Amino acid sequence: MEPARPLDALNRARNKRVIVELKNGRQYIGTLIAFDIHINIVLEQAEERVDGEVTRKLGTVFIRGDTITIASPQ
Amino acid sequence: MEPARPLDALNRARNKRVIVELKNGRQYIGTLIAFDIHINIVLEQAEERVDGEVTRKLGTVFIRGDTITIASPQ
Amino acid sequence: MEPARPLDALNRARNKRVIVELKNGRQYIGTLIAFDIHINIVLEQAEERVDGEVTRKLGTVFIRGDTITIASPQ
């Protein structure tokens, strides 16, 4: 059996709600639509949270990979 | 069906109004004219906002990809 | 005998509890499921700790490699 690869975990989260956290402390929660090897991520029905508070509804959001710290299925 | 790729979301936003946010906290709102794999982005009829206030009208603005955190269609 | 390589140490830690620390000071403790050459890491049954306190249960968490300082088996 092949050893598991990190992107497999993102692949299993497609079309599911995920939380993505950025180096600047912001969180984006939305449905994971797309990602690539740079960990660029697109979420739909997304909202932004700062210090736990919803600050914006964003619809579709493209997040640049190098600004991300973690991503986790909800 | 091919899985969706992040740049597809930017491609669908061509010629539409988008908001682009930078690591330094500034926002640029304009019509998405061009982007590339580095996420370098060109907006037209652009304005800059800082803390929600319009600070400048910029016409055409080239934004270097590595300074971007998120991009979202308006 | 081949000289040891750093990823060998991560490979021996597969399916074991590890602590992963980030440049922003956060710690993630969980079961190491996957990693790659960028040191992107996936943990399961993960929890986040800040200043030694458990702040969140995360289930599965994908951690982007360039945000990691150290990883150590528990």
Add this chain to the structure above:
Amino acid sequence: MEPARPLDALNRARNKRVIVELKNGRQYIGTLIAFDIHINIVLEQAEERVDGEVTRKLGTVFIRGDTITIASPQ
């Protein structure tokens, strides 16, 4: 028709006055003479502005691409 590319916008700005802004907050205004794929930029008849005030006349200035946030024709 080929989709527009970000460097096309810089190409159209050759020999025109542009403003280039850096991650450190400084602005350089000058005539765009040259750029490359790293977004290294050379301006002539350039001046530096900090907080909106002209701080220096620089003649020719080479700006390293990775320090740039935005560039915009005047």
Add this chain to the structure above:
Amino acid sequence: MEPARPLDALNRARNKRVIVELKNGRQYIGTLIAFDIHINIVLEQAEERVDGEVTRKLGTVFIRGDTITIASPQ
């Protein structure tokens, strides 16, 4: 005679006690088991020091290369 290369110095330190210092100011002292061209380093029988005080015993620790400033045999 070939000119010396930096990794030769790390190679001579294999299985010896070394101190590794990070951009965040932390020090890790342990037996150098492995390193690679990215300067990812694995130490065993490692301890962490902050401001000269031992803060943790870590056993095996994987240190991501891009977070390292210096490494020095003890």
Add this chain to the structure above:
Amino acid sequence: MEPARPLDALNRARNKRVIVELKNGRQYIGTLIAFDIHINIVLEQAEERVDGEVTRKLGTVFIRGDTITIASPQ
């Protein structure tokens, strides 16, 4: 005619006095002896200035490219 390239400007400055500024705010003024595509630069008869004051005479100084913001002939 070929469009101008940024390194042409550095090439014309060879053997001339240039000022090189770093991300940490320091300035190095000296005779430009060598540069490469990473914008690593070597100056001779160099001096360092901090806040406009000469702080050191350095003779030959190698400046790592990724720490440079701008370079300008004097």
Add this chain to the structure above:
Amino acid sequence: MEPARPLDALNRARNKRVIVELKNGRQYIGTLIAFDIHINIVLEQAEERVDGEVTRKLGTVFIRGDTITIASPQ
């Protein structure tokens, strides 16, 4: 005649005393034994200085290239 390259200056400094300065403000003074294209540097009979004061004798020290700002023969 070939134009001078930046690494030539480091090559001429082999086996000589050099000062290497880091982004974190620390200085390492020692005999230059080895360097590579990433500007990873190894010094011997090295000492560390902070704010001009000798803080440590280090013997051999490996300095990761991306943490270096300047290097200068003494």
